[in-house]
Amino acid sequence: MWKDWLRPFVRPLPQWSPVAIAPPSRVVTATLHWDGQSADVTADHTVASLKPLTIATSLDAGQHPILEYRDNVTGKLLGVLRLARTASVTTEKTSLALYHVATGEHRCLVWPRRSWNAWLQNRSMLKHRSSNHLNMEPATAQQLMIAYLCPRPVVLVSVGAPGHQNMFPMDLIGPLERSGFFSLALRSTNVSEPTMREVRKLALSNIPSTMKATVYKLSEHHKQPLMDWNALPFPVRPSRKFGIPVVAAALRIQELTIVHSQVIGSHTFFLGRIISDENLAKGAQLHHTAGFHQAYRHRLDMPFTVV
Ligand SMILES: Cc1cc2nc3c(=O)[nH]c(=O)nc-3n(C[C@H](O)[C@H](O)[C@H](O)COP(=O)(O)O)c2cc1C
Known part of the structure; x- marks a missing residue:
């Protein structure tokens, strides 16, 4: 054509490009x-x-x-x-x-x-x-x-505290291997940012690529808290140690205690320690990469699966 x-x-x-990659492929x-x-x-x-x-x-x-x-x-x-x-x-x-x-x-x-x-x-x-x-x-x-x-995995972050609950997507996250920290960069205007600084604990659900549309829809919760866990469009279950609701169909659940947070320009940079890590299922996880990276892989006949 x-x-x-x-x-x-x-x-x-x-x-x-939102793509499906099965961890731990590098x-x-x-x-x-x-x-x-x-x-x-x-x-x-x-x-x-x-x-x-x-x-x-x-x-x-x-x-x-x-x-x-x-x-x-x-x-x-x-x-x-x-x-x-x-x-x-x-x-x-x-x-x-x-x-x-x-x-x-x-x-x-x-x-x-x-x-x-x-x-x-x-x-x-x-x-x-x-x-x-x-x-x-x-x-x-x-x-x-x-x-x-380096394709970035997308997670849903769960925050639960008396009077405030939320679940929203993030991809500016990841391990800082040598120090053992796990970091998150969250826009300081996010509605849950003050609660995260205060309660210093959260849970991450690693999401199957098939849930892309649902995950994107939850980006509205960067601005508004979640009124009721039951309002989520998928089943949840309590995380292992904190008992914060997480995605029942998640591939992996990690719980973090926040040990440091500071504002850097537009974002609050959180550093946490992983205190529990459950690998629950194998399968393709939702990731983001650059559009020109996917174009490069197309040229080599090895494109990522687009979701
Ligand atoms: C898949 C996905 C991942 C996101 N990851 C982050 C993130 O890591 N940090 C962040 O501050 N916001 C993140 N956001 C939020 C968006 O950058 C944006 O703030 C939010 O969607 C509200 O957009 P709006 O201000 O244009 O309405 C993410 C949104 C989506 C859909």
């Missing part, structure tokens, strides 16, 4: 390089804030490290973020490093499609700026897409 041929020239790729490796040294940070770097775009890691990688994302099958360099050290977070006698993203570029599309697609995406972001909840500069959104080259 001539329309299929024409599409890349007139329509940008989607910024994000499709991309993230490596930090600094001062002649390098270290695998695939399970040791997370997004700490969107504005300014900030990466957290347990490693002290100097002042200006480079974060590289490589495809595990082909070894191809998919993207690079150049970082600049901003601060440290110290809690429980452990320090984490925070880095601002200075610049970034990806190699998922061949030139000139790479530049043309970025131009189309940036133009669309500027056009829809008022309705775009991220409201980021286009260059920063491009850098964030590079950070999603």
